[in-house]
Amino acid sequence: MIQTRGERTFVIFSAVVMGLLTLLAFLPFALIVIASFTDESTLIRNGYSFFPDQLSLDAYEYLKSSAYTFVRAYGVSFLVTILGTGIGLLITSMLAYPMSRRDFKHHNKLAFIVFFTMLFSGGVVPSYMMWTQYFHIKDTVWALIFPNLLANGFNVLLVRNYFKNNVPVDLIESAQIDGASEIRTFFRIMLPLSIPVMATVGLFMGLAYWNDWINALYYISKPQLYGIQNLLVQLMNNIQYLNSGQAGAVIGSQAVEMPSTAVRMAMAVLGILPILFVLPAMQKYLTKGVIIGAVKG
Numbered sequence: 001m002i003q004t005r006g007e008r009t010f011v012i013f014s015a016v017v018m019g020l021l022t023l024l025a026f027l028p029f030a031l032i033v034i035a036s037f038t039d040e041s042t043l044i045r046n047g048y049s050f051f052p053d054q055l056s057l058d059a060y061e062y063l064k065s066s067a068y069t070f071v072r073a074y075g076v077s078f079l080v081t082i083l084g085t086g087i088g089l090l091i092t093s094m095l096a097y098p099m100s101r102r103d104f105k106h107h108n109k110l111a112f113i114v115f116f117t118m119l120f121s122g123g124v125v126p127s128y129m130m131w132t133q134y135f136h137i138k139d140t141v142w143a144l145i146f147p148n149l150l151a152n153g154f155n156v157l158l159v160r161n162y163f164k165n166n167v168p169v170d171l172i173e174s175a176q177i178d179g180a181s182e183i184r185t186f187f188r189i190m191l192p193l194s195i196p197v198m199a200t201v202g203l204f205m206g207l208a209y210w211n212d213w214i215n216a217l218y219y220i221s222k223p224q225l226y227g228i229q230n231l232l233v234q235l236m237n238n239i240q241y242l243n244s245g246q247a248g249a250v251i252g253s254q255a256v257e258m259p260s261t262a263v264r265m266a267m268a269v270l271g272i273l274p275i276l277f278v279l280p281a282m283q284k285y286l287t288k289g290v291i292i293g294a295v296k297g
Contacts, residue, residue: 029272036060036265043261059262063270069231070270076141077227078274081209084145088155088205089198096156097186100163101172111160118153128218143219144227149208155201162197163190203279210275232267239263 035048039056046053063070098104099111122130127147137143167190175185191198213229220226226234239260 032265032268036262036269038262038265040260040262056262059266062263063235063266066235070228072224073226073228073231076144076225077210077229080141080144080227081206083141084149084209085202085205087145088150089202091151092155092201093159093191093194093198094186095151096159096163097190099156099160100167102169111157114153114156124218131219138219139222139225141225144212144215144225145209147215147219149205149212149215152205155204159194159197159201162194167193206278207275228271232271235267236264 031048031050034050034052035043036059037055037057038049038052039054040058042052042054042056095110095114099107099114101107104110121127131143131147132138135146137146171189172185175189180188211229213227213233216226216230220230223234
C-alpha cells in the first residue's frame with residue numbers, strides 16, 4: 001500500500017511515462033491502418049497522414065477479389081503455426097529435461113552440443129540438400145515446419161535453466177521413490193510446473209512460424225501450400241509487375257489506377273492482425289518466463 005507522497009508521485013509519473021511510451025509504440029501501427037484506408041492519389045500527393053484528406057476502401061476491394069486464396073493461406077499459416085509450435089515445445093522440453101538433471105552424467109556434453117548449434121550452421125545449400133534429397137519434404141507441409149524453426153538452441157537453454165532453477169530436486173526424487181518413471185515425472189511434474197517458460201517459448205516459436213516465409217521460398221513450389229506471409233509477398237510482386245512498364249504496355253492505363261501503396265498497408269494489417277489477439281493473452285507469462293529462464297543455473 002502506497003503511504004508517502006513521494007511514492008504516490010513516483011507511481012503517477014511512471015504511469016504517465018509508460019502510457020506515453022505505449023502510445024508512441026502504437027502510433028506506427030495506427031498509421032499503417034489509416035494508410036490502408038486512404039485513397040491512393042491522396043497517399044501519392046500528401047504522403048502518410050493520421051488525418052488523410054480522402055478515405056477509400058480500394059485496397060481492401062482489391063484484396064477481396066482474392067478472398068478464397070487468403071482464407072486458404074490463413075489456414076496453412078494457422079496449421080503450420082499450431083503444429084510447429086506444439087511439436088517444437090515437446091522436442092525442446094524433452095531435450096532440456098535431461099540437460100537440467102545433474103544426475104545425468106552427459107548433461108554438460110549435451111548442453112555444449114546445443115550451444116554449438118547457436119554459433120555455427122551448415123549453411124543454406126547443405127540444408128537444402130539434406131531436407132530435399134534425404135528427408136524428401138519438398139512441396140509438403142512439413143517443409144514449413146521442420147527446417148530451421150522446430151528446435152532452437154536458445155529456447156532449449158532457456159527451458160533448461162527454468163527446470164534447474166524452479167523445479168525442486170526433492171520433488172523429482174520423491175517421485176522416483178514413489179516409483180514414477182522418467183516419462184511420468186516429465187509429463188506430470190516438470191511440464192505442469194513450467195507453464196510460464198513454456199508459454200514464453202511457445203510465443204517465440206509461434207511468432208517465428210507465423211512470420212516465416214523463407215522456408216516456403218526454398219522448399220515450396222505449389223501455391224496452395226503458401227502461408228499468409230508468402231501470399232503477401234506474391235501479391236506485392238504482382239502489384240510491382242502491374243505498375244511496371246511491361247504491364248502498362250499490356251493493360252494500358254489500368255496499371256496507374258492500381259492502389260499499390262494502400263494495398264501494401266492493407267496486407268501488413270492482415271498479416272499482423274492475428275498476433276494482436278494472441279500476444280495480450282500470453283503477456284502475463286512472457287516476463288516471468290524470460291527473466292527466470294534466462295538466469296544462469
